Amino acid sequence: MSEYIISGLSLLAQPINILLAFVGAIFGVVIGAIPGLSATMGITLLIPLTFALQPASGLIMLAGIYCGAIYGGSIAAILVRTPGTPAAVATMYDGYPLTLQGKANTALGVAIFSSAFGGIFSAIVLLFVAYPIARIALEFRSPEMFWLAVFGMSIIASLGEGSITKGFVSAGIGLLIASIGMHPLTGQLRFTFGQPSLYSGVPIIIALIGLFSPSQSMIIAENPGEQLSADLDFKGSLFPGFGIFLKNKVTLIRSAIIGTFIGAIPGAGAEVSSFVAYNEAKRWSKEKHTFGKGNPVGVMAPETANNAVTGGSLIPLLTLGIPGNSSTAALIGGLMIHGLIPGPKLFTESANIIYAFILSLFLVNVFYVLVGFYGLKYVAKVVNVPKAILAPTIITLSVVGSFAMRNNIFDVWTMILFGLLGYILRKMEFPLAPIVLAIILGPIAESNLDRAITIAGARNMSIWGVFFQSPVAVIIMVLTALSIMAGIYGSIKDKKQAQAEQAE
């Protein structure tokens, strides 16, 4: 493993890659700071910029965007009580009261350094945990890979946001989209409507851009007149001093562990982790009553946790090919465009690129601290960007991005159709993450199932016989069943809680 780390480090050390990590961090912080634009949207919108870059360079820039955007979400949450990204909702609870007390600099400073701590902590975990998992996963064959893909989809659908049934309908829609084009093994054309551009299926990047970007600009357009106004005249140093971190080191470490762990479980993400970390910080605090009224620890906990999700969520993505949340699903698009198929083989076939990517997480977590520390007053201005200008700009970027991939206007039409679909689904509270995941995992599931059936035929066995012959496949099947049951249990619990609240 050490030789891979060294080769990754030498690739990362190239000046262009360091520059791109910095550019990515700036883009990320700016996108995260704009209310309504999430890390996922930032990644999808800017993936086209990586088309012309070397794979490692492109991924390093995307790492900057991912981590920077998660941190950037805290800026608007603290200054104007509007979370820049959903992951920053919990930051708002204590961040904004601090602003009202004239301590915006404390809140912003705590957010910057806590985010970096969480990000670096999770990057260390990723660095040392990913390789052993990938080694195990390398032994997986068709039955295991099929069940792994099914597990990935079921866990996102059942444990993700929204109702479990809607999650599964979303996954079904995604799988149908994934079945457009040639059958992976026989090459038979399916659902192509005679369009040659669809013969190789719907490109994942096109679907990603469409589902997340134009749909977001339509959501912004619902209320274009709403104008935020951040007071950027915050006084005092952004450096809160080491004292606050040393005094709350347990909270810091606990939140980082929560974030990394939740990030590594497919289905949950930065949003969930920040709430859990906030609640835990409050639960263990001796000053519970100060939470929600401007306690800096209430900023520290969610900000550490949501950035700790970044490294955690890359563990299943890089080792098993299962993205943990929609942001990492978008990152898959960035990997695939450079011919890198997520999964354990990355660690043998493209080890230097993957380690350069993993190691770049350390770098970007330092870079956005620099951006936040020295450039916050300029970056924070984007909070005030008029929505009426933002919405058409997002559409423009989506159009040029989807065109740039294959120099094909048909892709742009496909993208905008996905935009409409994404908007309709979001309005009806159908989660988008299962669709994206199904588009990615559908072909993996289908081709591996097909192979497993062929094996079964050759051995004169039933397909279930082949599945049950593999202990790993059985374990994944059990986990799949458990995730669905946990989802059903959760939705029943939520429903009862909603009914109880209504009764009150």
Add this chain to the structure above:
Amino acid sequence: MLKEMFKKSSVIFSFIVIAFSVWAYVETYSFTDRAARWPRTILFFTILFCLMLLISEAIRIFKKEKAVEDDSFSGLTWFVPALFGLALGYIYFVSRIGFFVTTFVFIIIGAYLLGYRKKSTILIASVTITILIYVIFKIILNLPLPRGIIF
């Protein structure tokens, strides 16, 4: 009850998905068995989950439970269809007229359509965004932009 159900957009959407799935299922009969196996399985489960959604909605209305959320599209303003229509027009013209002029005009009309009235800001934003995208995509990264009769 049926009338009440159709007031919910997710019910209408479920019916659309079911109808599309049935069409796609019939379509799979033109594939070989091997190529049809997977889509048929997916379609079966998609229809099943849509039916589950419809049943849960029917039960909710039958029990006269208050919906957890109001109908999703009830607060829809004309801004959204207007922006979407404009986006379709933008895509149509960008490949005929070209990136530069179409983008410049699209952002101006888009911002104006969404109610923004500071003309100088719109103009500066439109010029800056168009040039910035051109410089980053075309000059720095050498990526293709839609071309047309003008630029």
